[in-house]
Amino acid sequence: MLKAIIFDLDGVITDTAHLHFLAWQRVAVQIGIHIDEEFNAGLKGISRMDSLARILRHGGKEKAYSQAECVQLAQTKNTLYVESLKGLTRDSLLPGIAQVLADIREANVRIGLASVSLNAPAILKALEIDRAFDFCADASRIQHSKPHPEIFLAACAGLDVTPEQAIGIEDAQAGVAAINAARMLSVGIGDDLFDAGLRLSSTDELTWHCLTDFWHA
Ligand code: B16
Numbered sequence: 001m002l003k004a005i006i007f008d009l010d011g012v013i014t015d016t017a018h019l020h021f022l023a024w025q026r027v028a029v030q031i032g033i034h035i036d037e038e039f040n041a042g043l044k045g046i047s048r049m050d051s052l053a054r055i056l057r058h059g060g061k062e063k064a065y066s067q068a069e070c071v072q073l074a075q076t077k078n079t080l081y082v083e084s085l086k087g088l089t090r091d092s093l094l095p096g097i098a099q100v101l102a103d104i105r106e107a108n109v110r111i112g113l114a115s116v117s118l119n120a121p122a123i124l125k126a127l128e129i130d131r132a133f134d135f136c137a138d139a140s141r142i143q144h145s146k147p148h149p150e151i152f153l154a155a156c157a158g159l160d161v162t163p164e165q166a167i168g169i170e171d172a173q174a175g176v177a178a179i180n181a182a183r184m185l186s187v188g189i190g191d192d193l194f195d196a197g198l199r200l201s202s203t204d205e206l207t208w209h210c211l212t213d214f215w216h217a
């Protein structure tokens with residue numbers, strides 16, 4: 001029986017991936033590294049410090065900065081990112097998300113969040129959907145970024161369901177891999193997520209009807 005649906009945040013509920021990119025790009029330029037949108041796609045679902053490590057590796061500078069300097073660079077990125085979140089409102093929800101959250105609630109299925117973003121609570125508040133979730137996994141307690149299943153397993157535990165009773169929804173390759181590794185059913189938003197059990201082109205296709213069809217297939 002389907003007992004819970006667990007959402008990723010960035011790229012599923014709202015489009016903050018581009019804001020992450022712009023903030024990282026400004027930090028990267030300061031240290032002489034070029035990153036583009038294609039590179040940024042690989043950072044989706046990857047924690048802040050792991051993202052920085054990937055950027056430094058990409059620029060051949062993985063040994064150029066001390067741990068304290070890395071923390072400072074990550075803080076600079078976060079300050080820029082948080083500043084850019086100021087424009088978020090309920091209108092920033094991706095198409096179909098408000099409706100599918102309401103329909104899942106109506107069906108008495110639990111709703112969870114599995115975002116590795118430390119900014120997730122503030123983002124949910126800005127979007128005015130913080131009360132739509134029965135449980136949000138705490139990113140600050142997570143040791144491993146996606147594709148490790150840890151955050152999805154933490155969300156299942158918090159919702160008091162087994163992974164086999166839940167569907168996970170993601171827009172990133174690493175996220176779909178995390179859902180599959182947790183042994184949940186996976187929904188991928190994006191045409192290139194070939195490992196997802198159900199692939200949808202965009203969030204406006206994400207309806208309660210399609211989720212239940214997928215569950216019973
Ligand atoms: P923060 P998700 C992830 O969120 C983002 O996809 C990723 O780009 C970001 O680096 C990570 O959160 C950490 O975010 O710097 O705000 O803590 O996709 O898991 O919702």
Ligand code: MG
Nearest residue numbers: 008010011171
């Ligand atoms: Mg995402």
